[in-house]
Each structure stands twice: as C-alpha cells, then as structure tokens.
Amino acid sequence: MRRYTGPVLPRISGKATPDGMLLTRAGVTAKDLREQLLLGAAFLIGAVAVLLGARARRFDDRPITYTISMYFLLCAGVHQYLVRRRLRRAALLVRPWPIRLGDDIEVKFRATFRSSTAIAAVTAKLECVEEVTIGSGRDQRKEHATLFAIDLPCVARPAGDRKFTESWTATVPDALPPSLTVRSNAVHWQVSTLVTTDGVDVPASFELLVLPEVARD
Amino acid sequence: MIEIAIDQNTVEAGDFLIARIHWAGDRRVNRIIAAAQWETAGKGNRVWGVGRSRVFVPNRGAHEATFPVRLMIPHEGPVSFEGTLIAIAWTLKVRVDQSGIDEYEEAPFRVEPRVVRRDAERTLAMQPG
Numbered sequence: 001m002r003r004y005t006g007p008v009l010p011r012i013s014g015k016a017t018p019d020g021m022l023l024t025r026a027g028v029t030a031k032d033l034r035e036q037l038l039l040g041a042a043f044l045i046g047a048v049a050v051l052l053g054a055r056a057r058r059f060d061d062r063p064i065t066y067t068i069s070m071y072f073l074l075c076a077g078v079h080q081y082l083v084r085r086r087l088r089r090a091a092l093l094v095r096p097w098p099i100r101l102g103d104d105i106e107v108k109f110r111a112t113f114r115s116s117t118a119i120a121a122v123t124a125k126l127e128c129v130e131e132v133t134i135g136s137g138r139d140q141r142k143e144h145a146t147l148f149a150i151d152l153p154c155v156a157r158p159a160g161d162r163k164f165t166e167s168w169t170a171t172v173p174d175a176l177p178p179s180l181t182v183r184s185n186a187v188h189w190q191v192s193t194l195v196t197t198d199g200v201d202v203p204a205s206f207e208l209l210v211l212p213e214v215a216r217d
Numbered sequence: 218m219i220e221i222a223i224d225q226n227t228v229e230a231g232d233f234l235i236a237r238i239h240w241a242g243d244r245r246v247n248r249i250i251a252a253a254q255w256e257t258a259g260k261g262n263r264v265w266g267v268g269r270s271r272v273f274v275p276n277r278g279a280h281e282a283t284f285p286v287r288l289m290i291p292h293e294g295p296v297s298f299e300g301t302l303i304a305i306a307w308t309l310k311v312r313v314d315q316s317g318i319d320e321y322e323e324a325p326f327r328v329e330p331r332v333v334r335r336d337a338e339r340t341l342a343m344q345p346g
Contacts, residue, residue, distance in 0.1 A: 132261025145301035177298040184262035212294040215335040
C-alpha cells in the first residue's frame with residue numbers, strides 16, 4: 001500500500017468568465033497527430049521487415065504477425081482521428097464553479113464543426129464515474145463503474161449549421177461522493193456529449209470539479 | 218496500553234477532529250505520534266494519506282500520560298464513502314515510538330462533506346489548471 005501526498009481534487013483547465021467557468025476541447029490535438037504518425041511508423045517498420053525477409057527468402061511469421069497487427073491498429077487509430085477531427089472545437093460553460101454537492105448547475109454547450117453537416121442527434125449526460133487501476137506493469141488494467149447518470153435533454157439543430165448550442169440545468173445529488181483524484185482511484189464528475197453527424201458519433205467530454213461541500217438552504 | 222477517545226465520530230471536511238489519547242507503559246518512550254489518516258479500499262490499488270498529525274513527547278521517566286489531540290481534516294477531503302469500486306475510510310492512528318517494539322492503536326471516524334449555505338461564497342478558490 002503506497003502513501004499518496006498529492007492533491008485529492010482534480011486540476012481542471014478552464015477560463016473563469018463572469019458567466020461561469022469555460023471548459024474547452026479541441027477535436028484533435030498535436031498529440032493525437034503524433035500518435036497516428038507513430039502508429040504509421042511502427043507499421044512501416046514491420047512492412048519493411050517483411051519485405052527484407054521475403055527478399056532473403058527467409059520465412060519468419062513474426063514480422064508478418066506484427067505488421068498485420070500494426071495495420072489494424074493504424075486503421076482503427078486513423079478512423080478515430082478522422083471522427084474526432086470533424087469537431088473543430090467544443091466548449092462548456094458551467095455555473096456555478098466550483099460545484100458543490102446539492103447545487104443546481106447551469107451548463108451551456110457549444111460545438112463547432114469543420115464543415116456544414118447534418119446533425120442527426122445529440123445526446124448528453126451528467127454522470128459520476130468511479131475509475132480504478134488494478135495491478136501494475138503488463139498486468140495493469142482499469143475498471144469503471146457509473147455511480148450516477150442522468151440524460152440531459154437535447155434538440156437536434158437543422159442541417160447546414162456548423163455551430164450547435166444547447167443549454168441544460170441539472171441538480172448534483174448531495175448523497176454522492178465529490179470529485180476525487182488519488183493514485184489508482186478516482187471519482188470523475190463529467191458532462192459527456194455525443195453528436196451524431198453523417199452516421200458518425202463525435203464525442204466530447206468535460207470533467208467537472210465537485211467539492212466536498214454540501215449546499216443547504 | 219493506548220486508549221483513544223474521539224469526541225465526535227463524524228467530522229466535516231475542514232473541521233477539527235478532537236480526541237484525547239491516554240498512554241501507559243513501562244518502556245522508555247521517545248515520542249507518541251497521532252495522525253488522522255485516510256485509506257482507500259475496494260478493487261483499485263490501495264493508497265493512503267495523512268491529513269494532519271501531531272507528535273507528543275512525554276516527560277522523561279513518565280510511565281503514563283494523557284494529551285489532547287486537535288487535528289484539522291483538509292478542506293479538500295477526501296470524504297468517507299463506500300462506492301462500487303472505491304471506499305475511503307479515515308482512522309486516528311496512534312504510534313508509540315519506544316524502546317523495543319513500537320505500540321499501535323487506532324480508532325475509526327467518518328469525514329462528511331462540509332455543510333455550507335447555498336448562497337455562501339465558494340471558499341475553496343480553485344485556480345484553473
């Protein structure tokens with residue numbers, strides 16, 4: 001059992017405005033692009049190894065297996081990248097901030113897409129999710145459990161509009177735990193959105209800060 | 218022998234845990250450490266942390282002592298709870314650092330979210346990351 005000396009509340013990047021805390025998300029970032037380039041490089045290395053082995057008439061199934069695995073990984077990675085790239089920018093304005101248990105919160109969501117696409121459906125939910133890390137090294141895995149989730153009602157906007165805006169109000173239950181971030185154990189409060197355009201689901205998630213305080217009248 | 222008497226079994230985050238600790242023994246004691254400590258339990262890797270601690274040094278040659286403890290529980294918690302995958306529990310742990318084998322005792326207590334007025338100013342000034 002390891003000692004933890006860091007902060008127990010999450011650090012959330014945002015901009016304080018007179019109307020609340022503004023949380024923003026880009027569809028894709030430079031880090032996502034680097035990941036795709038690394039996958040591509042890994043695939044190329046495998047392909048070159050297979051070709052060299054074929055030229056030397058050496059049969060070894062390891063480079064072939066590796067190359068095929070990298071190919072599928074690359075395809076999945078590129079697909080995810082292109083899906084998320086449809087979203088230019090998403091923002092969530094939250095008031096009040098930080099949030100207390102029992103608070104009635106107002107949330108305004110705005111998404112800007114790269115091209116005019118028909119928005120078929122929008123779903124959003126406010127949820128409280130536990131996340132744990134089990135084990136270490138190669139045996140490490142993560143598990144999640146949803147403690148609370150409510151659907152936030154959405155109205156789909158007509159086609160041709162690159163920007164989409166929706167507002168919600170919701171109550172944070174006071175019987176649930178506040179935000180928590182310690183090593184291997186976390187409780188995340190978040191607003192998760194999913195915008196469906198041209199048959200593709202584009203996700204955007206925003207973590208909220210819920211304090212260990214209960215608001216009472 | 219260590220006896221712990223906690224004033225309240227439930228404390229709010231940001232409030233004080235008040236207790237009295239009574240120690241009696243024959244060995245030479247260097248110091249007595251009382252710490253408000255939290256631990257995770259459940260499926261995830263277990264971790265622990267210390268909210269606040271206090272060190273008490275008995276008089277030289279003393280074989281018993283009673284001293285009060287007043288430890289602030291951090292405003293940010295964590296609070297006690299039992300979820301599906303995670304549980305957080307707080308205990309007041311006392312360790313007697315003495316010649317030979319150290320002695321330990323602990324007493325559990327709960328930490329609840331701090332109750333504030335709905336229109337109260339947000340006291341925890343969380344800076345954007």
